Amino acid sequence: MSSKKALIVDDSTVTRLMIRKIITDNSGSWDIHEASSADQAVSLLPNLPSLDVVTLDQNMPGEISGLDLAARLQEKYPAAKIALITANIQNAIKDKASALGIQFIEKPISAEKLQTLFAGT
Template identity: 30%
Template sequence: MASQKVLIVDDGKTIRMQVKEMLPKGSFDVIEAQDGVEGLELMRKERPNLILLDFFMPKMNGWEVIEKMQAHKELLAIPLVVMSGRKDEVTAKIPQLIQLFEFIEKPFDQKALIVAMKSAMAKAKTRQAQANNGVKVAANVADKSVAGSDDIQQLKLQVKALVERNAKMQAEIEAVKKQMAQIMAFVKQKIK
């Protein structure tokens, strides 16, 4: 019987399946969400022991999910691994929040995933110990590492720009896929 609940939040069904396959068999009860809204709802309802969260998603991206988690002490205590194919963009935009989660760059293998999960659990234990000692780490992230609310607004704008850029790139990828399909159909027609 699985002893730990893991929530995988990613808009890519293939990614969710791959991550699920990488988890040690029999150790985890896996819950899946296809976007941040569904993920946040499952966090509140299921209280997973670990969250694997994609950063760039429709509806509610990873940054927005992390912001919502900060408002709920019980959610912020859950170990969190943020997943993205663009580590530099994520960590450059929100370096002061890296203490809240572990980051893993897509694509990754099972070994890297396990290391990230263990690191996320260690960070969560450290946060919990600090919280128990009266240090309000999560609630005061802005006070400790961001100069003020203007900086938070700036970060939100930067994340929004990243999300828009991601959407544009996704549209371009879809257009290229369509063109490739047309080229392949044309080639197949000429070969016959």
């Protein structure tokens, strides 16, 4: 049985480590990839034929925002569960996440906030 695949995209090393720990502590064996920007994540995509779960920050260094990346990911990985995990809680950001059909999770991150993202995976 192949392991599930996750991509964590956040410019905060601490946040990436926390999400990784939550995944490994609560969801079994996962193949976890990390990127510190949406631009870096785009460069990883050719080597990731499938993804089950993606977590994205909104505001990161580089040319691409988390929401911009989410739209690209939905095209390449239509079955992946995607969540925008951000401290940017503006209604416009929430509305765009909702329009894309991705989960919106406010920072600070916790295992409880990620439960629905990993339910059924």
